[in-house]
Amino acid sequence: MDVGFRHPVLLCLILAVLGSVLADLDGPLMGAPGSAVRLSENDPGLKKALKFAEERYNMGSNAMHVRRVSKILSASKQQVKGIRYSITVELSNTQCKKAARLRICDFYPEEQNLKTEVCVFEVWDIPWESKSTLLKQKCQPAVDPKPVETNKVEFLPLSTKPVEESVDSVELLGQFKEFMVRYNRTYSSQEEADRRLRVFHENLKTAEKLQSLDQGTAEYGVTKFSDLTEEEFRTLYLNPLLSQQNLQQSMKPAAMPRGPAPPNWDWREHGAVSPVKNQGMCGSCWAFSVTGNIEGQWFVKTGKLVSLSEQELVDCDTVDQACGGGLPSNAYEAIEKLGGLETETDYSYTGKKQSCDFTTDKVTAYINSSVELSKDENGEWKENNTLKKVVKMGIPSQLCN
The missing domain is CATH 3.10.450.10 (Nuclear Transport Factor 2; Chain: A,)
Known part of the structure; x- marks a missing residue:
């Protein structure tokens, strides 16, 4: 915001x-x-x-x-x-x-x-x-x-x-x-x-x-x-599916690594975060969350930071609802089935649902699985995993905060 x-x-x-x-x-x-x-x-x-x-x-x-x-x-x-x-x-x-x-x-x-x-x-x-x-x-x-x-x-x-x-x-x-x-x-x-x-x-x-x-x-x-009123902001920019617990897909829990945690760590300072993007008048925050997470993971794995396509998920994820909201757990599965993500340049963002134009030959990054972190915000996993992974998170948002 x-x-x-x-x-x-x-x-x-x-x-x-x-x-x-x-x-x-x-x-x-x-x-x-x-x-x-x-x-x-x-x-x-x-x-x-x-x-x-x-x-x-x-x-x-x-x-x-x-x-x-x-x-x-x-x-x-x-x-x-x-x-x-x-x-x-x-x-x-x-x-x-x-x-x-x-x-x-x-x-x-x-x-x-x-x-x-x-x-x-x-x-x-x-x-x-x-x-x-x-x-x-x-x-x-x-x-x-x-x-x-x-x-x-x-x-x-x-x-x-x-x-x-x-x-x-x-x-x-x-x-x-x-x-x-x-x-x-x-x-x-x-x-x-x-x-x-x-x-x-x-x-x-x-x-x-x-x-x-x-x-x-x-x-x-x-x-x-x-x-905008609060209701208009929620409809246009927030993800209504996140509040529906019955739609949440269960995910494999993340393993807990060992090792000392640093006092602070900012992945932006280490080149793992792409520039800020704008979802526009489309409730596609779920797609931006997922691509941002994979961009960081791909950087940790390969040392290369690439901006990945949110529009591919908006168009080709048949489980989620494009600009009407979606769940990251569904999106990860969709990426696995598709075979990966194209770059932002190859599959540019339009902010509206279109027909799927995914091309396998243009895949730049892929994933084999996804895991879920503990809901304990002070959990040992988060403290000890900082140096090894880039994680995504959702924050409840309102128009004025």
């Missing part, structure tokens, strides 16, 4: 924002090392950050016309891992429609058509990686509180309904728009967009609660799953 970065923000009135901006105008241009430094409008880095913020704003906006910065109210930067820009600006409508994709766009001459907003942006720029991230976007009408425009190029949550706990707040809408842009989300109707906003809001509250309770180093926040 992807773990997203958490960016907590405080929702405040626009007057408070402007008040803090005006109060800062008398502050020093330079501060202590690591502190924020005020910028002039001609700063090249500021111009780059503003252009990026403008682009992200317009990508997530449901307005027909492109909006541009009409006035910079304040700007500062802080040296972090890269540069963090904090910018407060006025954004106004131009006469260019988004579909036109014009580089030069004039503002409307009529003030009533400008529909100016005051926006606070935070942009994190890492120049040496050519990477920019919009950490924060908070916008509010500067004068006219009416909705921006009714013409839409995509469905976005409306902010016209009074919802419990300010679910339609400017801050939440900004976060949700950023989520939609980052993960390429579109919705089929306005009702669906509003429903996803509510799900997104509930998941954010859950993430904040989990973060407050966490006593380790985990970070909770927005991920690509943040607009």
